[in-house]
Amino acid sequence: MSVMQCRECDLAPYAVRPDAHFACDECGHRLDSRDFYLDPDEVWSVDETGTVHVFLTPAACLKWLDDIADLHTGDWATAQQALWQYRRATAGLVESLRAGLPLPA
Known part of the structure; x- marks a missing residue:
C-alpha cells in the first residue's frame, strides 16, 4: 500500500x-x-x-509469490533477493486483504 x-x-x-x-x-x-x-x-x-x-490486488500478490517460487536461489545474493521479494509480496497481500479486497476465486 x-x-x-x-x-x-x-x-x-x-x-x-x-x-x-x-x-x-x-x-x-x-x-x-x-x-x-x-x-x-x-x-x-x-x-x-x-x-x-x-x-x-490479492491476485497480483499471489501471482508475485508464485513467480518468486520459480527463482533459482543457488547463490546468497539471489536467495536474499528472493526473500526480500517474498516479504514485499506477503506484506502487499496482507495490506490488500485488510483493505477489504477479496481473494480470487
Whole structure:
C-alpha cells in the first residue's frame, strides 16, 4: 500500500473533498478519480482520514509469490533477493486483504 502522492508537487497525498474530487493539501492540485493512472493490478481506496491509497490486488500478490517460487536461489545474493521479494509480496497481500479486497476465486 502506498499513498497517492500529488502529481504536481509530490509533497502531499491526495485527499477526498466534499465534491467527490481529490485535492492535494499542499498545492491544491485537484484530481478526478477518472484521471488516476494505475497499473491493471492496482486499485485505489480512501481511508478513514480521507487519504487516497493504492493497493496491489490479492491476485497480483499471489501471482508475485508464485513467480518468486520459480527463482533459482543457488547463490546468497539471489536467495536474499528472493526473500526480500517474498516479504514485499506477503506484506502487499496482507495490506490488500485488510483493505477489504477479496481473494480470487
